[in-house]
Amino acid sequence: MRIEGSVVLVTGANRGIGRSLLSEFLGRGAARVYAAARRPETLEKPAAGAAGRVIPLALDLTDPDTITAAAEAAPDVTVVVNNAGAHGVGHLLDMDLGLVESVMETNVLGTLRVMRAFVPVVERNGGGAVVNVISIGAFGATPALGGYPASKAALHSMTQAVRQDLAPRGISVHAVFPGPVDTSMLDYVIGHEPTFGDFPRATPAEVARATLDGLEAGEPDIFPDPFALEVQAEWRADPQALQERLSGIT
Ligand SMILES: NC(=O)c1ccc[n+]([C@@H]2O[C@H](COP(=O)([O-])OP(=O)(O)OC[C@H]3O[C@@H](n4cnc5c(N)ncnc54)[C@H](OP(=O)(O)O)[C@@H]3O)[C@@H](O)[C@H]2O)c1
Known part of the structure; x- marks a missing residue:
């Protein structure tokens, strides 16, 4: 995948x-980056050289109308980066259920809404890529982290499904x-x-x-990062041992 000249959407920019991610895409020559945020006034002012290449967009993953409007306002996108996400700590059986719902709504359904809105845009532009920022938490549950690992496991599964559907349509996932x-x-x-600080x-x-290196190299x-690579190796070697280790990590 060639980043130079691409037109990118980054959520949670x-x-x-x-x-x-926004500055890395600019540094590698993206023609334009749509910087999406639920409150665009919180976006950093682009550096002088990049000003014309950064376009702020309002996008709230929990508000489908903002996603539809963003897809209409960004008709030239070829790379969609689903980065925005939410967390909510607690133990699933006794924490506020509303917090679990909002993490699921944001990380799972919100990301799916963005893919549904933007895939037709990328396809009209001749194909491109979707990049979903998940977490090593997709590979094992951490009891203190509420619905977050479950949301990332669901996003991982959705990513695998969409990858199969989009491969013949010229979009890598x-x-x-x-x-x-x-x-x-x-x-x-x-x-x-506090133990997560260790x-x-x-x-x-x-x-x-590393994300853009992987995208340019076509890695699915x-x-x-080094810790993520350790997790990958451990998951391949012994998923049960990894599950035990992840019980202390985001
Ligand atoms: N930090 C980690 O240890 C870690 C590890 C693995 C994966 N990740 C994943 O990496 C991604 C980025 O996280 P981060 O670490 O950069 O966290 P962060 O600093 O807390 O940023 C989260 C971003 O998501 C946005 N966001 C949250 N809810 C949203 C919504 N409903 N609609 C639109 N945007 C929303 C936030 O916008 P506001 O500023 O408006 O709140 C913010 O821009 C997430 O998907 C996260 O799960 C993080």
Whole structure:
């Protein structure tokens, strides 16, 4: 997949991994990046050289009308990056069910809505790619993390299904499985479960670089940091041992 000259949508582009993905796409010569955020006023001002190539878009994963409007406002997209996501800690059997619902609604149904709205756009433009930012949590449950690992496992499964459907239509579908990354999402988790701070963390910039390396190399499954690569190896060797290890990680 050639990034130079592509037209990209990045959701959750205002902070964390999404902000780093935005600048990495610009650095690698994307013609234009639609920077989607539920509150576009929170997007960083683009650097002087990139100003004309960044287009802010309002997009809330839980509000289907904003997704439809975004797809209409961005008719030239060829690469869709589903990065935005939400977390909600707690134990599934006794935490606020509304928090579980909102994580599922955001990470699973919201991402599916974006794919349904933007795949026809990419197809009209001659094909391209969909990149879904998932998590190593898709490979094993962590009891203290509420519906988050379940949402990422569901997103992994959806990604596999959509990958098969889109292969003959000229659209490659990539899954990204980061380990813990130094963003406010991880701060939120550590705030509730301090032991998560003991695990190695990648930087958002490192994850963005490895994600685009994987996309350019055409890798279907991208493990963008050293810890994620360890998880991949362990999952292949001994999924049960990995499940035990993941009981302490995002
Ligand atoms: N950090 C980690 O350890 C880690 C590890 C593995 C995977 N990931 C995944 O990486 C992705 C990015 O996370 P991050 O670490 O960069 O977290 P972050 O700093 O908390 O950023 C989350 C982003 O998602 C956006 N978002 C949340 N709910 C949304 C909604 N309903 N509609 C639109 N945007 C919404 C947020 O927008 P607002 O600013 O408006 O809230 C923000 O831009 C997520 O999918 C996350 O699950 C993170």
